[in-house]
Amino acid sequence: MAGTAAASYDEKWLQELLFRHPELILLDGIETGSGGVVPLCRELPIPRPGGNVFLDVLGVTRTGRLVLVECKLWRNPQARREVIAQIVEYAALLRSWSFGDLTARLKQKLGSTHANPIFAQAEKHWPDLDEADFVDGITNSLAHGDFALIIAGDGIRSDLHAVASHLNGQRAGLAKLSLLEIQLWSSGSGQTLIIPTIPLRTEVLQQRVIISETGMPLRLEEPTSSETGDVAETAIERTINPGQAERKALDRAFWQRFIEEVRFDHPDQAPARHGGANWVKMELPDPAGWLTAFRSSGAKEEIGLFLRLKGDDGRRLFDELATDLETLRSESDLPLFAQVRAEHPFEADLGVSKPRSAFADEDQQLLWLKDAANRFITMIRPRLSQFSETTA
Template sequence: MPTYGNILLRQDENGAFTTARRAPLGFTDGRNEAWLRDLLADNPDLLPIEEVDPSFAPLLPLCTELQTEAGPVDAAFISPTGRLTLVECKLWRNPEARRKVIAQILDYARAVSQWSYADLQRQVATATKREGNVPFEVARELQPDLDEAAFVDATARSLREGRFLLLIAGDGIREGITGMAELITRNAALGLSFGLVEVALYQFGERGLVVQPRVVARTETIERTFVNVREGGTSRLHEVVDDAGSEVEAVSVTEDRAWWEPITRINFDDPEQEAPSYRPRNHVRVSLPYPGVWLTAFRSMGEGVCGVFFTGAKSEARQVLDRLNEEREQILAELPEGADNRRSSGQPGFAIYAQFSDFASDDECREWLAQQLNQFVNALRPRLKAMGH
């Protein structure tokens, strides 16, 4: 966990400094949770969004006290791409408050994920006492040429998928931070991004107040993977994102699960390999015998592309790829032809893709995906198992 020194203010040209006095929230000048909520809502740039998850930036204040079935969200923000950030403000005065706050903000997220865009528009209008399409109007203030239909569709997808950034902001977030961070990381599978932000206050006597936000914990962003799709002599990068930030197709979870169900029942050559598990939406995951890495089979209806790639949590995947790339030529010889790509970082990875138009039917596409998964398992699983011992 990061630590910080004192803040100094230079008083005059002679080099004299004044040391700021730490001004805890909740003790003086009415600086309570409501004060912190309004401070962040009025000054969204205080929240270090780029350090937590830049895909939710920039933060545009939507409203405070957004009413949900689980209770009121302290502050809600939206981005021009329709992504919601929910902020809960807490003073860290007792262990019970620390334990409850994560469950509380998760309940808010689950409640909001049940909303349609019309529900969001209605609740924001109620909170702000404004009429009309308030979320869109807020976003259009930053981007005057923003298309309303596209914004509404993007926001509706984010709501449907529960793709939210949840921030817990407070003062003196120190004791118990390890346990809170672990709880946050375990809940990352919900498709949510989390961050803990300490808002430190320093008083310079009569000269004013300094506000210093600090990110003290966050979920680790899963590295994005790109495959190079070649068509008609041209090429383009197609992004494949596992779990965090994936583009959602216009198909229900039920329909999507039914499409992938035959693949979740395939038998691998390796008798120890577990079957693939469905991950809403548009992909399945195959566990591997090394922590933090896995195989993903995906399909993107919008791009007309499907494929298989090796990925994982950012730090683990990079470490494992460094070791696997020492045997790169041998591994590629064991993988299906064409199983070669470079990730967004330029680092060589292992992936293969195909166009939907290459297949005569969905069954043929699924059979191809199953074959690729089997070969990837055969090539990578023994090596990863050896790494884990």
């Protein structure tokens, strides 16, 4: 922004302006044939160790390439350099997500019930869009870190070009970094003229989406299951105290209803399946193995969910999750607990539980478990993807 009107506007205003008027982003001028950009959401929360960060604007092109926009007013040199570090970090974090991770997070952010909210938004702009090709494009954009990174501000200085050029030497997947200048002028009658421009040198700027904070190159990992077999299942049985044998048939019927009725916002999540006498499992990528949903009886009657983490990888993941526990609670809206069960060998749980007496009947128990399981899965899967990238 420049001119007489600049002082009366802030970064939130600029963020909102670009979201509501994506034609100002001038993506066709940056990448010929891109077809413009459709905005998906503002302030997208992206988890990282230490708490969430928030991307100003996330958009997508007709080909499924993701567009990341950060807005910054250039009031001091430090802010100019920090915004480059921010957008590069956000790109690195997003690169560890799958299409399912992104879909689930957008469903949560937008309050959408659509099976594919990204395609639903894009189809409004491009009615002839092919869903399968579009989804493949987004999947490839995430897997290869192939993003359009755009810094929008009120003035592009030479030092910004220098820092951006330095990023070309970084390793990992390619993404283009472009600089968008927003000039703002006010007339004597109170009208405001907004002029977006692309500094010439940004047409050739290119940065390689970075390695992680620990220096590890990022790449997408396929989810696998870690714990299998009778020994692990017996350990789960001991944890939940399944109760008397004569109740097993009724308990199984309860969990069969859970399996049939639970719905997950994360499209990569496989259906729940029976685990044992009063618990079910929901498969997750390593090192989590699975999320357990249970009902206990006897001296401590509870219902709940827990993620059991073991070994060296489990310890590292647990330490990250425990450090971010308040963020996880806020994000999932669940009163999560983090508990170390044993040090040698390491074993710890991240979970949530409630006394069975808090519910009037089994229908209420089922409603709570279905909702809590969906919230837990939506919260944990992006973090598992990110952990897999940084430990690969």
